[in-house]
Amino acid sequence: MSGTLIRSSSPTRDKGLIRHAPLSRFGLLKRYVSPMLLVLLWQVACSTGLLSTHVVASPFQIALTGWTLVKDGTLQTNLLVSLARAGVGLGIAFVAGVGLALIAGLSRLGEDIVDAPVQILRTLPALALVPLFILWFGIGETPKIALVALGASFPIYLNLHKGIRSIDPKLLEMARTLGLTRTSTIRDVILPGALPDLLIGLRFAVGISWLMLVVAEQVNAESGIGHMMMDAEDFLRTDIILVGLVIYGLLGLISDQIVRFFETILLSWRPSHRAARSA
Amino acid sequence: MNAVSQVVALSQRNEAIVVDGLTRRFGNGPAVLDQLNLAIAPGEFVALLGRSGSGKSTLLRTLAGLDPVTEGSVIRPRDVSVVFQESRLLPWKRVWQNTVLGLPGANQRAHALSVLEEVGLGHRVDAWPLTLSGGEAQRAALARALVREPAFLMLDEPFAALDALTRLKMQKLISELWGRHRCSVLLVTHDVDEALMLADRAVVMEHGQIHTDLPIPMDRPRRHTDPRFEHLRRVLLESLGVYDD
Ligand SMILES: Nc1ncnc2c1ncn2[C@@H]1O[C@H](COP(=O)(O)OP(=O)(O)OP(=O)(O)O)[C@@H](O)[C@H]1O
Numbered sequence: 001m002s003g004t005l006i007r008s009s010s011p012t013r014d015k016g017l018i019r020h021a022p023l024s025r026f027g028l029l030k031r032y033v034s035p036m037l038l039v040l041l042w043q044v045a046c047s048t049g050l051l052s053t054h055v056v057a058s059p060f061q062i063a064l065t066g067w068t069l070v071k072d073g074t075l076q077t078n079l080l081v082s083l084a085r086a087g088v089g090l091g092i093a094f095v096a097g098v099g100l101a102l103i104a105g106l107s108r109l110g111e112d113i114v115d116a117p118v119q120i121l122r123t124l125p126a127l128a129l130v131p132l133f134i135l136w137f138g139i140g141e142t143p144k145i146a147l148v149a150l151g152a153s154f155p156i157y158l159n160l161h162k163g164i165r166s167i168d169p170k171l172l173e174m175a176r177t178l179g180l181t182r183t184s185t186i187r188d189v190i191l192p193g194a195l196p197d198l199l200i201g202l203r204f205a206v207g208i209s210w211l212m213l214v215v216a217e218q219v220n221a222e223s224g225i226g227h228m229m230m231d232a233e234d235f236l237r238t239d240i241i242l243v244g245l246v247i248y249g250l251l252g253l254i255s256d257q258i259v260r261f262f263e264t265i266l267l268s269w270r271p272s273h274r275a276a277r278s279a
Numbered sequence: 280m281n282a283v284s285q286v287v288a289l290s291q292r293n294e295a296i297v298v299d300g301l302t303r304r305f306g307n308g309p310a311v312l313d314q315l316n317l318a319i320a321p322g323e324f325v326a327l328l329g330r331s332g333s334g335k336s337t338l339l340r341t342l343a344g345l346d347p348v349t350e351g352s353v354i355r356p357r358d359v360s361v362v363f364q365e366s367r368l369l370p371w372k373r374v375w376q377n378t379v380l381g382l383p384g385a386n387q388r389a390h391a392l393s394v395l396e397e398v399g400l401g402h403r404v405d406a407w408p409l410t411l412s413g414g415e416a417q418r419a420a421l422a423r424a425l426v427r428e429p430a431f432l433m434l435d436e437p438f439a440a441l442d443a444l445t446r447l448k449m450q451k452l453i454s455e456l457w458g459r460h461r462c463s464v465l466l467v468t469h470d471v472d473e474a475l476m477l478a479d480r481a482v483v484m485e486h487g488q489i490h491t492d493l494p495i496p497m498d499r500p501r502r503h504t505d506p507r508f509e510h511l512r513r514v515l516l517e518s519l520g521v522y523d524d
Pocket residue numbers: 305311329330331332333334335336337338
């Protein structure tokens with residue numbers, strides 16, 4: 001009886017294993033089948049003239065244009081300009097957001113002074129400030145960087161401030177019974193405890209900084225991916241516009257991955273991250 | 280950010296704990312501690328019992344300097360440690376870093392290692408706290424308390440969240456550690472057997488005062504089968520309002 005049981009159970013399990021591996025690989029492929037089909041359909045529609053190139057360029061044309069733009073250096077030049085604007089703006093936002101959140105999070109007086117104005121300012125749509133920024137800062141790099149910095153500093157401030165304020169009071173109490181100094185409490189308890197929230201804020205900030213950049217470069221710019229796209233509009237070059245879109249998409253994707261990478265490194269103490277990395 | 284509230288006086292020569300006429304109320308409510316008196320001799324192990332909400336934790340928090348003394352006086356040694364029901368380890372510091380957190384001096388890791396070895400956690404020194412089992416986490420919390428060489432150790436239901444088997448092991452561990460370190464101990468517990476196994480004296484709180492003060496004159500190691508154990512158990516349960524016929 002038991003012999004039959006063992007014999008009947010082990011072959012089914014083996015079969016299940018064998019079938020499982022190709023299934024999961026196919027499952028991964030399956031995720032890309034539908035997008036690839038769509039691209040194919042798009043190409044067919046363009047090639048047969050169903051879709052006018054004035055409306056949208058074909059995928060093949062986009063790839064070709066992308067390659068040409070790389071070869072003559074246009075893409076790299078504009079990409080570097082855009083990257084620099086986003087990077088500098090984000091850097092300023094990080095310093096300002098973290099600085100203000102520390103002031104507001106670590107002292108009552110700081111909270112009274114900083115938090116209310118920031119909460120009021122954040123209700124303003126940052127993009128509505130574009131005309132004002134151009135008036136103030138002209139049409140150089142400053143208004144674009146300022147716009148990115150402004151938009152990106154709010155999520156950093158808000159999340160870090162929330163993180164500091166919501167530290168487990170039991171841990172703060174423990175710090176007191178252990179006789180930790182104020183410096184040590186901030187360094188060992190408050191800041192590491194708020195780090196997950198800071199990283200969430202940073203991810204939002206990265207997303208927002210690309211959004212800000214798109215607008216800033218399309219409204220008034222002499223260079224950058226956004227400018228390249230606006231330029232193309234004048235010549236009805238949908239292929240160049242779409243190359244710009246692809247670049248924006250890739251930039252968003254890559255920068256998000258970079259922040260995620262920092263999360264796995266810095267938050268390795270969280271069980272979920274460890275499981276994700278070992279898997 | 281001082282560990283010791285200003286109003287808690289520190290005993291210098293003898294490391295005794297003396298609570299005198301301590302009264303504490305929250306807002307305009309009734310007094311949770313009402314003219315409470317309690318003395319713990321140096322090296323004495325006292326178990327504190329009482330029904331839920333009777334003010335045990337409030338007393339312990341006052342002794343720890345976490346709550347202010349507004350009425351009455353508290354004298355206690357300077358070096359105290361507290362272990363709560365939850366381990367309260369910092370999740371972002373490894374176990375050994377948690378144990379020596381805030382301690383001055385070099386060679387901290389070696390220091391931490393020896394204490395963790397002592398509480399039976401030598402194999403998990405580099406683990407992240409969130410990966411510890413409940414029992415392991417409480418061992419780590421105990422190590423963090425002991426590494427500071429307290430003259431007075433306060434334990435607020437430290438094993439309440441553990442399973443029965445682990446709890447027995449932890450009681451044995453506490454007993455051994457106390458035998459070696461000989462600090463004064465105040466153990467808050469709901470477990471009458473735990474009190475009788477460990478303490479020199481069991482005190483029961485009621486209406487904000489020490490209502491029963493029961494010496495436990497049994498030699499160690501103690502056994503549940505000891506006839507005196509059965510007798511003391513009944514006395515203690517009765518003082519907690521539990522009568523069995
Ligand atoms: N911060 C607080 N604010 C208001 N009331 C409080 C506060 N802390 C405790 N109390 C009240 O004081 C009383 C005693 O609480 P305490 O935590 O000391 O009880 P306990 O004896 O430790 O109970 P348990 O055995 O359930 O842990 C309770 O009625 C509780 O509601």
